[in-house]
Amino acid sequence: xxxxxxxxxxxxxxxxxxxxxxxxxxxxxxxxxxxxxxxxxxxxxxxxxxxxxxxxxxxxxxxxxxxxxxxxxxxxxxxxxxxxxxxxxxxxxxxxxxxxxxxxxxxxxxxxxxxxxxxxxxxxxxxxxxxxxxxxxxxxxxxxxxxxxxxxxxxxxxxxxxxxxxxxxxxxxxxxxxxxxxxxxxxxxxxxxxxxxxxxxxxxxxxxxxxxxxxxxxxxxxxxxxxxxxxxxxxxxxxxxxxxxxxxxxxxxxxxxxxxxxxxxxxxxxxxxxxxxxxxxxxxxxxxxxxxxxxxxxxxxxxxxxxxxxxxxxxxxxxxxxxxxxxxxxxxxxxxxxxxxxxxxxxxxxxxxxxxxxxxxxxxxxxxxxxxxxxxxxxxxxxxxxxxxxxxxxxxxxxxxxxxxxxxxxxxxxxxxxxxxxxxxxxxxxxxxxxxxxxxxxxxxxxxxxxxxxxxxxxxxxxxxxxxxxxxxxxxxxxxxxxxxxxxxxxxxxxxxxxxxxxxxxxxxxxxxxxxxxxxxxxxxxxxxxxxxxxxxxxxxxxxxxxxxxxxxxxxxxxxxxxxxxxxxxxxxxxxxxxxxxxxxxxxxxxxxxxxxxxxxxxxxxxxxxxxxxxxxxxxxxxxxxxxxxxxxxxxxxxxxxxxxxxxxxxxxxxxxxxxxxxxxxxxxxxxxxxxxxxxxxxxxxxxxxxxxxxxxxxxxxxxxxxxxxxxxxxxxxxxxxxxxxxxxxx
Numbered sequence: 049x050x051x052x053x054x055x056x057x058x059x060x061x062x063x064x065x066x067x068x069x070x071x072x073x074x075x076x077x078x079x080x081x082x083x084x085x086x087x088x089x090x091x092x093x094x095x096x097x098x099x100x101x102x103x104x105x106x107x108x109x110x111x112x113x114x115x116x117x118x119x120x121x122x123x124x125x126x127x128x129x130x131x132x133x134x135x136x137x138x139x140x141x142x143x144x145x146x147x148x149x150x151x152x153x154x155x156x157x158x159x160x161x162x163x164x165x166x167x168x169x170x171x172x173x174x175x176x177x178x179x180x181x182x183x184x185x186x187x188x189x190x191x192x193x194x195x196x197x198x199x200x201x202x203x204x205x206x207x208x209x210x211x212x213x214x215x216x217x218x219x220x221x222x223x224x225x226x227x228x229x230x231x232x233x234x235x236x237x238x239x240x241x242x243x244x245x246x247x248x249x250x251x252x253x254x255x256x257x258x259x260x261x262x263x264x265x266x267x268x269x270x271x272x273x274x275x276x277x278x279x280x281x282x283x284x285x286x287x288x289x290x291x292x293x294x295x296x297x298x299x300x301x302x303x304x305x306x307x308x309x310x311x312x313x314x315x316x317x318x319x320x321x322x323x324x325x326x327x328x329x330x331x332x333x334x335x336x337x338x339x340x341x342x343x344x345x346x347x348x349x350x351x352x353x354x355x356x357x358x359x360x361x362x363x364x365x366x367x368x369x370x371x372x373x374x375x376x377x378x379x380x381x382x383x384x385x386x387x388x389x390x391x392x393x394x395x396x397x398x399x400x401x402x403x404x405x406x407x408x409x410x411x412x413x414x415x416x417x418x419x420x421x422x423x424x425x426x427x428x429x430x431x432x433x434x435x436x437x438x439x440x441x442x443x444x445x446x447x448x449x450x451x452x453x454x455x456x457x458x459x460x461x462x463x464x465x466x467x468x469x470x471x472x473x474x475x476x477x478x479x480x481x482x483x484x485x486x487x488x489x490x491x492x493x494x495x496x497x498x499x500x501x502x503x504x505x506x507x508x509x510x511x512x513x514x515x516x517x518x519x520x521x522x523x524x525x526x527x528x529x530x531x532x533x534x535x536x537x538x539x540x541x542x543x544x545x546x547x548x549x550x551x552x553x554x555x556x557x558x559x560x561x562x563x564x565x566x567x568x569x570x571x572x573x574x575x576x577x578x579x580x581x582x583x584x585x586x587x588x589x590x591x592x593x594x595x596x597x598x599x600x601x602x603x604x605x606x607x608x609x610x611x612x613x614x615x616x617x618x619x620x621x622x623x624x625x626x627x628x629x630x631x632x633x634x635x636x637x638x639x640x641x642x643x644x645x646x647x648x649x650x651x652x653x654x655x656x657x658x659x660x661x662x663x664x665x666x667x668x669x670x671x672x673x674x675x676x677x678x679x680x681x682x683x684x685x686x687x688x689x690x691x692x693x694x695x696x697x698x699x700x701x702x703x704x705x706x707x708x709x710x711x712x713x714x715x716x717x718x719x720x721x722x723x724x725x726x727x728x729x730x731x732x733x734x735x736x737x738x739x740x741x742x743x744x745x746x747x748x749x750x751x752x753x754x755x756x757x758x759x760x761x762x763x764x765x766x767x768x769x770x771x772x773x774x775x776x777x778x779x
Contacts, residue, residue, distance in 0.1 A: 053111050060086050061113040063209040064240060066195050073146030074129065080121035083107075083129065085144060086209065088114035090133040095120070096141060098128035128180075143182055143227035145211060151179060151186040152216060152223050160190070161219035163433030166498065168441040169359050169449075172221075173254030174268045176231055184227035185268055187213065187235075189252060190434060191405035192220020194239040199224055200249065201235030201265070208238035208246070219434075231270035234259050236399065241406025248398040251356055253410075253438065258344040258356070260363040264399045267363070274372040278379035278451060285453055286505030288335060288384045289531065291571050294668040295616035296658050297386065298334040298624075299577055300325065301351060302342065302365055305621050307636035318361075318370035322377035330381040332624060332651070333658025337378055338386040338456055340578065342371070343442075346397050351578070351633055352388065353458060354395040354425060358442040361450070375451050384453035386509070387446055391439045391491075392459040393425040402426050410435050416476050420462065422469050430463075431487035436494070443495055447506050454531070455499065460512040460519070463488040489528070496529030507531035509573055520571040535572040535615055538563040543580065546606045547591045550688065550710045550770070557685030560609070560709075564677065571672045572615040576623055581631045589626040589650075594770075598711055600626060600646045601740060601770035604653050604733040605707060608772035611657040612667060612694060612705045614677050625651040649739030653731075660730055664776060665696035666703040680704070680719050680757050689767065691719045691757075700779045703730075706765060707772040713743050714767035720757030726750050727763060727775040734768030743768035749775070 059065035074083045083095050093107030093116040107116035132141045159165035172188045187199050198208040213222040236249040255266035307313045341352030344360040361371040378385045396402045401410040411426040412418030446452040462468045467475040467483045478486050509532040512519050521527025545559035592602035622637045625647045641647040661667045670676020680691035688709040695702045728748045734740030756762035
């Protein structure tokens with residue numbers, strides 16, 4: 049006859065016991081040892097001595113649901129044991145989960161609680177380990193307000209009663225070692241909230257692998273077996289990220305760069321992208337690849353900007369080691385990898401971080417602080433130590449474990465301002481009555497301090513669309529500490545200018561010149577990103593005015609202006625060959641367009657601009673220094689002609705750029721130049737090889753001793769229609 053169930057027994061069976069290790073497993077009593085186990089499928093249970101393999105006690109059913117107890121009055125000292133259960137005439141033997149000591153140490157919990165465990169990913173999440181001489185998986189998760197947390201998965205019938213976890217009350221961390229479990233299994237956490245309500249199953253915030261969408265479970269990741277081959281790159285990569293280095297970034301959405309049309313339009317894998325994307329980008333002369341977020345995300349239409357798992361590369365393209373192989377291939381080709389990283393907000397999907405333990409744990413409780421209404425997402429509580437630690441550990445994880453060369457931090461403006469996209473009364477001021485998010489500012493400064501403090505040569509870039517001062521200035525002068533900042537103002541003004549009919553450009557000449565008033569306030573990147581080819585904006589080519597020939601000529605001229613303007617370069621995929629339609633994340637780029645000479649000509653120009661930019665110190669060394677730029681003539685709005693000089697540290701290294709932004713050729717056009725000698729025409733965007741009309745200067749022109757524009761010498765040039773000339777002075 050079963051014993052009358054105790055309150056503890058009822059709580060275990062109902063999955064409402066907050067301390068299962070206090071009841072289950074082996075315990076001592078005055079009458080000897082006993083073992084309790086909850087085994088819903090078992091008909092019989094026995095305790096086996098781990099040393100001898102012999103049964104030392106038969107179990108007695110305490111509860112009809114499958115709760116057993118085995119008493120051992122003759123034994124006084126705890127020992128290693130296993131459980132043998134039978135069901136349907138078959139038996140199996142295994143280690144009891146509840147016989148193992150804690151996995152987390154007191155120092156781990158202390159560091160996690162105070163927000164200083166910057167390798168938290170090594171302790172939280174799911175990790176294969178050997179514990180008490182037994183192989184298995186250690187699970188750990190932060191959920192301080194939960195009454196009970198259980199590991200559920202395909203290994204326990206997703207039953208929250210079977211594997212409730214041990215709680216560290218000091219910090220609210222839960223842990224469990226599951227012996228015999230192997231990588232590859234899918235799992236989640238089942239939490240009983242503080243109000244006694246069972247929450248929707250939650251993905252592991254620290255999971256290092258995730259189930260492929262539309263699945264939402266976490267995956268127990270296998271230890272990496274990738275052997276890195278980029279030691280030489282890693283030791284020198286700071287040179288590739290330096291403010292004086294040529295930086296030309298190819299921004300790419302991995303899911304729509306190219307599809308495998310022979311297999312139903314499926315995604316290319318990380319390894320296929322290593323074979324196809326990497327040599328393509330290297331062949332075009334780009335120095336960096338920036339990938340739109342690949343931290344696991346549930347909704348394709350978010351492009352990765354609403355991530356669920358900040359430690360897991362999306363499984364859409366393969367497993368974690370496949371992504372490592374992609375990064376390794378980039379480095380072998382001399383290309384740095386920048387990861388779009390999203391610490392500003394997260395989606396409200398039921399399996400995500402939102403109200404993780406039944407309370408506003410990662411986000412703010414007050415929706416005026418914790419909800420982005422524009423995106424229907426939740427905002428991290430940057431002032432909470434554990435949350436900041438979670439985000440900082442994620443950033444360092446990608447640099448350390450995947451050799452990522454830079455983090456582009458998304459939506460920084462939304463983090464800096466408490467009233468971002470909010471009306472009066474919809475936000476909460478900081479303690480001083482201001483609109484600055486002091487916690488976010490401290491977080492961003494700490495992020496950059498850590499990234500640059502790693503001494504690994506990695507960098508950071510901020511997508512920041514306001515005039516916040518010192519975004520890319522060092523912490524010791526009061527800056528936020530980013531390596532670079534996107535120049536959104538430059539993009540907006542110049543793209544607006546280029547979209548105008550040339551007949552009207554003379555009235556908007558300042559749109560092309562205004563950016564030089566602030567070009568050196570920050571270490572700028574000039575972005576023609578994915579944001580400029582979505583939401584009805586059309587493609588870059590589609591925004592150019594005029595007939596078909598003029599649209600291509602305008603685009604070529606714009607690219608030459610961008611590649612010679614102070615600032616690093618960023619171009620979204622497809623722009624390099626003049627993609628005609630707006631970007632669609634569900635299909636690949638229109639590669640067939642390259643059969644058209646005008647599209648192929650644009651790509652050839654982008655390649656030549658990259659090669660010239662990299663080979664010419666005057667075009668990159670002083671990108672972020674006012675000494676590297678001077679106007680020749682910024683005032684000829686009447687003819688829409690702009691001319692300027694780019695310089696390097698050496699006096700002999702200079703380039704002259706002249707742009708004619710009307711469809712009218714300008715013959716014998718004279719500009720002043722800083723020194724006498726021969727000037728070689730290195731790029732002419734109107735060259736026939738690019739699809740132009742061929743108006744030019746026969747490869748070079750000699751300076752004449754005729755004063756012009758404040759210089760003692762000048763050049764007499766043939767300016768092509770809707771064309772830009774890039775000339776370099778011979779030593």
